[in-house]
Amino acid sequence: MVQLRSRTLHTSVTELKEDAQKKDVPKNAPRSSPAMYIVFFSLLLDLLAFTMILPLMPSLLDHYRLNDRPNGLYSWLQHKVKYFQVLVGAPDQFNAVLFGGFLGSMFSFLQFLTSPIVGAMSDVFGRKPVMLLCLFGITSSYILWALSHSFAMFVFARFVGGLSKGNVSLSMAIVTDVSTVAQRGVGMALVGIAFSVGFILGPLIGAIFAKWSQSQEGDWFVMPAMFALGLSVLDILFVVFFFKESLSKDKRSKSVAKSISQALAYISITDLFQFTPVRNLPKQKLEELRGLGLTYFVYLFLYSGLEFTLTFLTHHKFHYSSMQQGWMFFGIGLTMAVLQGSWVRRLPSHSMKKTSLLGLLLIIPAFFCVGLATSQPLLYTGLFLFAVSTSMVVPSTMTLVSQFGTDAQKGTVMGIFRSLGALARAIGPVVASICYWSFGATVTYCLGGACLFWPWYNLRKSTIK
Template identity: 25%
Template sequence: MRPAVLFILITVMLDAMGIGLIVPVMPDLIQEVQGTGLSKAALWGGVLSTTFALMQFIFGPIIGGLSDRFGRRPVLLLSLVVMTLDYLVMAVAGSIFILLLGRVIGGITAATQSTANAYMADISGPEDRAANFGLVGAAFGVGFVLGPLLGGLLGEYGTRAPFYAAAALAAINAIFGYFILRETVTDAIRRPFRWSRANPWGSIRQLGKLPGLRPLLLVYFLYQVAFIVYPAIWSYFGKERFGWDPSTIGLSLALFGIMLAIVQGGMIRFVLRVLGERGTVLYGHLFDIAAFMALAFVANGTVALILTPLAALAAVITPALQGIMSKAVGKDAQGELQGALTSASALAMILSPMMMTSVFASFTSSTAPLYLPGAPFLLSAALIALGLCVFVTFWPKQRTAMNTE
């Protein structure tokens, strides 16, 4: 593997760790700084996740556009430096407002995932992009493993320890990237930065003008809203339903992340070869519906631990959709496309955590009409079913449009 590709994968891994690292300790950390019960801590967790996502939503296309203009290298390196500082801020946070500030900074730095994906698009041929986006997804999965594991294990030494470790990792990767990362944006594909396109709505609106791309963006968005049920409520769900401690929560998320890395780093190449991009998207949606329905009603912690990695078998959806959409845009717009997808993911993270944690609180509070901690998973299953309907309705038109290009 080329050193530059390794750097990109590590960067994406660190982005994922920024989410997964805090999940196991977040209930205890919020209760520590706020002195509230678990249900209220879950609501504050939703606020912090939404703030993180809002920053990604705003800055995703801005950073993607800047990388199309000034290059991928400076954007990625600067983000890692700022990420290091952000983890240090989180490590010393003594109030919910400092945690909120940390999520603001973290959301901005994590928006560079769009630039990482654009870099992979720059160095990949059209036929290899879906599989290479799978590598990026696998790196995200590894981060999803290491983040909760690190957070769970170091959380035993205090709620602050994981953040110091993450700051060190981000700093080391910034130094590594400084020496090995080459620039892929040449004068042939460089284009001016325009605010009219470098904002969430402008970017999505511009890309939506391309034939058939708008329905795919909607399918991608619905999937992200549903998927975010894991980081949004999993720690609260595990603690409420099964009495899990931070280590067990970290282990469960690690199992999910390991399978996510296997699926997107290796299995997806086989699935794409056998089913094609359309079949891969269909398979992922159908499997996800079944997985969410099972998690909604699971009553045994051991069974839940078994189901957790199996649920990741549906994780082929994102790289397959990215591959389809990447083929529909020019080489000079890969950063813009990935910025728009980052904004779509961030918009999902703005809406989903508050929605999922509110549903969780409604069905676990003392006044709940029905006790059902898994209710958010039912909502996710419904969203996936809606996305499947949109994709099935849209695909024949999109296939015709692409075949004529």
């Protein structure tokens, strides 16, 4: 995947002129920057470490349920939810769904707090030093995970990891720094491919560790934690030696105080949805940006909640083992990678809205199929539609976003969108987990699928082109 090249690298002079006439691209359009592929590889290392915990989560929660101290955090939480469990008639096995949902929401809520600050600070000090700060924080979280002999320590490790997860929004800002409008879709698709490949290999690695752990006693999670730590250290070294600063000093924001005050404004939910920190945009552009932000938030709120409970659905409904779940994520990620690598990354910038609309439309039957599935074929149909939709929506939406703001504001705009996404992912898993815990999988997935019609409708009627 690292060897993927944008179309401009293979286009002859004649073809480039024809493209310029058809797409209004300058005839002397520069080649795609190597920084795009450096971002791709850095994200890939990060996501391999990050996603390997997905199939491990049920096993980790079972481990702490059995091995945490009698007066530890797990027992305390179990005692607190007992009343509501009896009230709604939820079985004991669904407690792990609820605790997992709270952990996922906590992680994303911390991203919501830090991503805009990271984006704004990188507009002042440059992308590379802020990126390295994030990566050192992520590395620290894996060290804490390896030492987490109690559930409280594991939660703290996730806390540190969530605080440090601003590297994704920075990666998107870097792509914007080094690309032209015509090339931006390629860069965003590469980010999507990194996610796809991460979801192909990361969960599979985690599933292998989960299967290996069945024959182990004690703190079996130390080995996967150390593996994630090794990937994180390699990521730091790669960025230090290969990434060159993408935001030149003459394009940076000049006022540290102004950037900090803007970053603090991002924590205000009202200011966030109003895009208050983005200054001097024409009124129509600002309204378009706000509408796109709301659409993105609602989509990710519904999507992330249902995505998070997928491992629990397959575990409870189809009795999937960790290895089977690893292969499930492998299939989803492979489908996404093939589509993004062969098709999505080649799409011209003017077709991004159409692509996003198609992806939003496909996710609706995807979740209906998964929720109603009582057999493997219907489940696989839903998962295939889920993978196809995911490969389309986020890269095309991020390309639409990248057209807003000046050079000095790109990190701010991307940081706000990343923060909106983090807020959606902070609320989505816990809401979906409570719904799953209270009403079961079928109601949760069908209700979520029906609600996903709104983001499609809202984007369709917008004036964004």
